[in-house]
Amino acid sequence: MSTETENPPEDTTKVESPPPAPKKPEATPVVIPAFEKSIADKIVEKFGDKVEVGFVKEDRVRINVGRENVHDVAEFIRDGLNYDHVESVSGVDYPQDNEIEVVYHIGSYDDSSLARQILVLATRAQRETNPIPGNDATRLPTLRDVFYSVEFHEREIFEMFGVFFEGHPDNRRLLLPEDWADLPPLRKDFTIKGR
């Protein structure tokens, strides 16, 4: 406290010019990590405008791709970029876009340079207002032949969102009871009772 007593004259001058403070966040540029950028560039170089880079953050690269190209992109990710397993497959329901998004989080054990990295591969399936799981247009090609590790994850997405994975060898229910006859429960139009 005693050292600050020398400063009061400077403080009074600062009070007269406060505006520079809000400009600070704009002044710092968003640093795009170089390694992550190179991964995204390789995929864009290979597939051109069939893919769209969602974001490039530290350790995370997101690629959005249409359902017709998702299988090819996944094969390139495995063979060309050395990713070897899928950590997580999530469905996200977007009723306002009339689409259901399926997000694969892909990682690598073998390639130590990719150990921190997660490649987020997102694709979207058409959403039906009155779903008949397995017998409607909500379909995606399976990635089970590319990444074996998605087997149970895709079964879970099928029962929870009604997204049928074409070519999946085992499209049975996994977690839900056999006699479940309601909507797929993680869709937004399935509401919890009493809420």
Next chain:
Amino acid sequence: MTFKLPPGLALQKVDEKIMTLNVGPQHPGSGHMRLIVQIDGDYIVACDPDPGYVHRGEEKMAEYRNYILNIPHLERPVIHDSCNVLYPYVLGSEEILGIEVPERAKYVRVIASELNRCIYIMYWLAIYGIFLGHSTMFMWPAGDRELLIDLMEKMTGARVTHAHFVPGGVRNDLPPNFEDVCLRQVNYFEKRIKEYAAIFYDNPILIARTRDTGVLSRQDAIRYGTTGSVLRASGVDYDLRIKEPYDVYEELDVHTNVMKEGDSYARSKIPWLDMLESCNIIRQALQKMPKSGSVRTKLKPNPKGKGLDSVYKRVESGRGSLGCYIVSDGKVEPYRVKLSVPSFRNLIALPNLLRGEKLGNMPSVYWSLNYWPVEADR
């Protein structure tokens, strides 16, 4: 009266020699899960896991509650490892809500999550012991676990479900004199678990039952996307505390334990070695922790995200890498919360490991996967 049973419930006759057997869901040997096993004499021909008996819709519930109210129910999937289950969710919410965490809180979190890892592994070890018919191995870990549970009770106020991690730090500061008590308990705990080697891990009966059963090769472990102790028992050196350090793990000296055999014995020994490593981490963290300071950043009521945003965070839990994918649309509730749990990821290895094994080896293979049914179902 003809009555069509759902598939799997009816006893299928495959051919003259092969019989279908339901193991579980009530049988304690399978946890809250059913294994539909086809056996030819004593040998397993095929195994079809049927989880879902303890599915509680955690992910759906998370869409209806705000970021803070989600904490007490998202730890329920693994109550013995509740700090580690919450960890990725809390890290993810901090990124979405833009909250900084005080330095001391990061150390408190590391200590809590390492203590919780030991608590979980001790519980698992007790069950593993009793299903191999080794009742001493049930009693000892179940008793020694109390040491650490008492510590967590001092720290958080609850013995099992702590709900201690919150976005912005931890709920409460450590009680006075906690460091000394913790150090004393952990040192005694370490001395105690070292004694398990003589009675359990060097026991010729255990070795005979688990050596070379359910062998998972390195290549398959990677292809199936297994994680945690299952992966490290197959010779893959992958631990998120080293590969993608979160909070203050970067400043601590962490070692991984890797074994090359990939059999049930290796898979059962890796968690035990992990506990010894956890004791080292706790001692280091206690030493390096700032002795005073805040442990929690004060939040505004009903914090919101900044708009459309998604984040995927992962931590190394007692069973392996546990990820949490949070999608935010700028409201007070998350738009979607997905838990990618290690038990669910390791489950895919089970049918492949059991094929060709004797039925009597099923418990040793199944429990060596470090599988927790409630977590897999969520």
